[in-house]
Amino acid sequence: MTISAIAIWPAVSRPSTKNRIDSEPMVISSLRVEFIAKLHRVVVKSLYHMRTNRQSFSPRRFSDDPNPDDPLIGARLRYCLAQVEQRLGQALASAGFGDIQVAHFKVLRFxxxxxxxxxDLAQRAGMSKQAMNYLLLQLEELGYVERGAMGGSPARLVSLTERGWKVAEIQRATVHQIEREWERQIGAQRFQTFYAVLKELTDG
Known part of the structure; x- marks a missing residue:
C-alpha cells in the first residue's frame, strides 16, 4: 500500500455522520488495528527481504544448504554483468547511440x-539461429552490422560497420573505466588477484 493510500485511509473508511451507529467507534478501532497490523507485516517482510536478498519466502528453500540465502558464484557474477551492461547502456546513450538495447549485446560483445x-554468433550467445537473425536484422537496419558474401561462398557473413566499431570502442573504454573503479573500491592488489583468478577460470 502506498503512502498516499495510508494517508487517506481514515477518511475513506469512516462512515458519514448521518449513518453513524453506536458501534462505530468499535468498528473503526478494529479496522484500524487490522490495517496497522497488516502494514507492519508488509514493512517487516520488505525489510527482511532487503537484508537477506531473498527471492522467495517459501518454506521450501534449500534445506540441505547451511546458507540458503547466499546467491552463490553464478548469481554474483550475473550481478556484476548486470552492472557492466547498465553502464554500457548509459555510456552509449550519452554518446548518441541510444538505440542500442541490452539484448543487442548478444551481438555487440567481445x-x-x-x-x-x-x-556461430548464435551458439556463442547461447540462443537459437532464428533469435540471432532477429537481432542481426535490427542492428543491420540501425547501421551497426552488415552482412555480405565472402570468397564466393553463398553464406552471408556478419561484420561490424564503422558505426558498429565506434560502439565497440566505447564499450571497451567503459569497461576499462569500470575496472579502474573496482580497483579503487577494493584495492589494487585484491583486484589484481580477483582478475587473475577470473582469467584462470575463463581461460580454462
Missing part, C-alpha cells in the same frame, strides 16, 4: 563479429 556466420 570479440566483435568480423566475418562471422550467424549460426
Amino acid at each position: 570479440p566483435p563479429p568480423e566475418n562471422e556466420r550467424p549460426i
